[in-house]
Amino acid sequence: MRSLFPLYSSSSLFSNFSSSPYNSFISSLPLLFSSSHFSPFLSMAPAFEQVPVPQEGETGTETATPHNTNTGNNGGNDGQVGYKSRVTVVGSGNWGSVAAKLIASNTLKLNSFHDEVRMWVFEETLLSGEKLTDVINRTNENVKYLPGIKLGKNVIADPDIHNAVKDANMLVFVIPHQFMDGICKSLIDKVRGDAEAISLIKGMEVKMEGPCMISTLISEQLGINCSVLMGANIANEIAVEKFSEATVGYRDNREIAEQWVQLFSTPYFMVTPVQDVEGVELCGTLKNVVALAAGFVDGLDMGNNTKGVSTAREVYEVLSHRGWLELFPLFATVHEICIGRLPPSAIVEYSEKKPRLSLLEDSTRCH
Ligand SMILES: NC(=O)C1=CN([C@@H]2O[C@H](COP(=O)(O)OP(=O)(O)OC[C@H]3O[C@@H](n4cnc5c(N)ncnc54)[C@H](O)[C@@H]3O)[C@@H](O)[C@H]2O)C=CC1
Ligand SMILES: O=C(CO)COP(=O)(O)O
The missing domain is CATH 3.40.50.720 (NAD(P)-binding Rossmann-like Domain)
Incomplete structure (x- = not known):
């Protein structure tokens, strides 16, 4: 789990999380699979590009184009030169x-x-x-x-x-x-x-x-x-x-x-x-499910090894139940290696598994 949520935040529930061998192994994965050492969410996400950060005194483009094509209240500024x-x-x-x-x-x-x-x-x-x-x-x-x-x-x-x-x-x-x-x-x-x-x-x-x-x-x-x-x-x-x-x-x-x-x-x-709106939103949301599990383990004083196992298992079971494991190939592969279901060499095949985002289509409609 550390590979997906390394800077764990809510109430510092993942403090000292990297002390077990399991977690040391997991924590090394983003360095192998993410395109940036500081982009944990990206280790399981599709292609990305860096956008320049505005610098002191720098100005952006002179005109911004209005975005949605919906009609409706648009504030009366659309298409005007110098629009801000x-x-x-x-x-x-x-x-x-x-x-x-x-x-x-x-x-x-x-x-x-x-x-x-x-x-x-x-x-x-x-x-x-x-x-x-x-x-x-x-x-x-x-x-x-x-x-x-x-x-x-x-x-x-x-x-x-x-x-x-x-x-x-x-x-x-x-x-x-x-x-x-x-x-x-x-x-x-x-x-x-x-x-x-x-x-x-x-x-x-x-x-x-x-x-x-x-x-x-x-x-x-x-x-x-x-x-x-x-x-x-x-x-x-x-x-x-x-x-x-x-x-x-x-x-x-x-x-x-x-x-x-x-x-x-x-x-x-x-x-x-x-x-990938749904992928990113799910990562942010599921992270807090993991936080709760980690907090329970902390509260019960069960130690970091238990925390690593229990939180990963919780998430694995949720994803498995929903039929979403293929959407999270890095997590699924690592977890299955850690529980002995797959050999360590399976990590090499990970990159060949592409998330099938179409599986999510039904779940992103509100009823
Ligand atoms: N605090 C953090 O570090 C982070 C928070 N988030 C997310 O940001 C979102 C907002 O969290 P926080 O800013 O931390 O919230 P908060 O707990 O600090 O503030 C709660 C806000 O809700 C308002 N509120 C209370 N009753 C309300 C009502 N009936 N209707 C509308 N607003 C009401 C309060 O006036 C206050 O502005 C949450 O979804 C949280 O998960 C995400 C990342 C970091
Ligand atoms: O996600 C959070 C920090 O990353 C905070 O979420 P909550 O404020 O809902 O606990």
């Missing part, structure tokens, strides 16, 4: 605030974006009696969810979700997944027809009819394209500019992927695009 994209972050928790900080540092450098980054805040009254939104706009700090970190003066907190999204053509969704169904319903016909979305949300909407990926929920309810950004990321560490990496999963528009990469990339946050 507007970004709104829907969510202002721990990760939402860090996402706004990253993006705000880049919109100042990229000519194709308005400087201002609007951040929708689920309004709360603080113990001081002040509204959270007012405090964020006065101090430039989210004192509740990201205290001590300046977001950038160009981050504007807005408690009115409809006002926050109405002019944006780039929407970043980053709220706990359980609120997304309601948020999407409230945004129907309120977002621009040409808006592009990206989801940073880990998890799935599980309905009686079956699971629905969050990117699918957004796309289907709002009628807009949705990419994803996932990684083994701890918001607080990225906030203090410790190095981390993430993957943008995009569907078919490479230009959109490049814009998302430019918006999020900093020298301490390396972002790589991969043309």
